[in-house]
Amino acid sequence: MSRPSTDAGQGELRRRLGVSDAVVIGLGSMIGAGIFAALAPAAHAAGSGLLVSLALAAVVAYCNATSSARLAARYPASGGTYVYGRERLGDFWGYLAGWGFVVGKTASCAAMALTVGSYAWPGQAHAVAVAAVVALTAVNCVGVQKSALLTRVIVAVVLAVLAAVVVACLTSTASSPARLGIGDDVTFGGVLQAAGLLFFAFAGYARIATLGEEVRDPERTIPRGISIALGITLALYAVVAICVLSVLGPQGLAHAAAPLSDAARTAGADWLAPVVRVGAAVAALGSLLALILGVSRTTLAMARDRHLPHGLAAVHPKFKVPHRAELLVGTVVAVAAATADVRGAIGFSSFCVLAYYAIANASAWTLTPQEGRPARIIPALGLSGCLILAFTLPVTSVIWGAAVLVLGAAAYGARRIVAAGSF
Structure with missing residues (x-):
């Protein structure tokens, strides 16, 4: 029997978002992260095997999205896999998923802000x-509808910029289909590591699931929103990656500080480079906006269950948003953005979020056919894929990510001991 996620004294969120809102929030999360932040480090790891890595990341993302969508329709509450793990596997696994999400996505927020x-x-x-973190936290605090509206504008701008880059690359004399072939620089480990880094770019569809209490008709809206957003993003990533590779080649992409700007210049469209820079900043803003939105909702759900301070479960009486959780998340992200390194943040975030989705797939495995369980192969592939990609990330990312998860598990154990009066 499912436990209610809300606390009578804390207020409830308002269901305002439809399918188009959910799709836009998912797109805003994924497009900024993937195209402008993850392509170059992934190319550095995979070389000319980048497209293979993209395909692997897409398969894992599809399995995760399908499992998450079925679970979100069954449990349409704020918190995402924190709720699913708790309901299907037990309190500890739900807590660990929530902990991994909050910590990992806080690192993602810092990466996007930078x-x-x-x-x-x-x-x-x-x-x-x-400054970007402060401004977007303020936007989120005055209502989720305003966040969705701003995200629509951001997504429209980014799609226009990416379309211009694709056209420039396709019409360039510098473009060479031969650069898309797999060369001697490819290793199996490098392809897997790149897939793990690219997964960072696909994880934005989780924002839709974590907004479960704020969408209308969640059993229909959440699965459709996730599927449409992921499908659009996969197609966009593939087209952009092919075009940029055909112009810069694997090595040029791997060493590019601003890959899409460099591709535009190489393609002979120098005028487009500053436009791309603006588009990149806008895309990262969209990703950051949706990331802060999702982290605050998982914080809200964990606070309701007292895994985090219960005062964070408060919902603003006028704006109907978890304003205390929003402010705390914004403060932590602002501090991280002032001190973090972008590439390190991506690896650390990928490890924690892959652990989060591993728990989502394990939870989906326990669904019955009557509960909308996906075909068994989907959560099985998703679970194994998450674990493989997590442990092929750069060693420092694995060490720090594993250490943070162990720290979270220790905190959970200490809390249980205190609650049981076992001193």
Whole structure:
């Protein structure tokens, strides 16, 4: 029997979002992260095997999305896999999923904020990053509908910029189909590591599931929103990756500080490079907006169950948003953005989020056919894929990610001991 996620004293969120809102929030989360932040480090790991890595990441993302969609329709509450793991596997696994999500996505927020800074004002990247976090936290605090509206504008701008880059690359004399072939620089481990890094770019569809209490008709809206957003993003990533590879080649992409700007210049469209920089900053803003939105909702769900301070479960009486959770998340992200490194944040975030989705797939495995269980192969592939990609990430990312998860598990155990009066 499912436990209610809300606490009578804390207030409830308002169901305002439809399918188009859910799709836009998912797109805003994924497009900014993938195209402008993950392509270059993935190319550095995979070389000319980048497209194979993209395909592997897409398969794992599809399995995760399908499992998450079925679970979200069954449990349409804020918190995502925190709720699913708790209901299907037990309190500990739900807590560990929530902990991994909050910590991992806080690192993602910092990475996206720094991406905004590095494109908008490279000499003051950290200062711009902090300012972006403060501004978007304020937007989220005055209502989720305003967040969805701003995300629509951001997604429209980014899609226009990416379309211009694709056209420039396709019409360039510098484009060479031969650069898309797999060369001697490819290793199996490198392809897997790149897939893990690219997974960072696909994880945005989780924002839709974590907004479970704020969508209308969740059993229909959440699965459709996730499927449509992921499908559009997969197609976009494939087209952009092929075009950029055909112009820069694997090595040029691997060493590019701003891959899409460099591709535009190489393609002979110098005028497009500053437009791409603006588009990159806007895309990262969209990703950051949706990330802060999702982390705050998981914080809300964990606070309701007292895995985090219960005061964070408060819902604003006027705006109907978890304002205390929003403010705390914004503060932590601002501090991280002032001190973090982008590439390190991507690897660390990928490890924690892959652990989160491993628990989602394990939870989906326990669904019955009457509960809408997907074909068994889907959660099985998703679970094994998440674990494989997580442990083929850069060693430092694995060490730090595993250490943070162990720390979270220890905190859970200590809390249970205190609650049981076992001293």
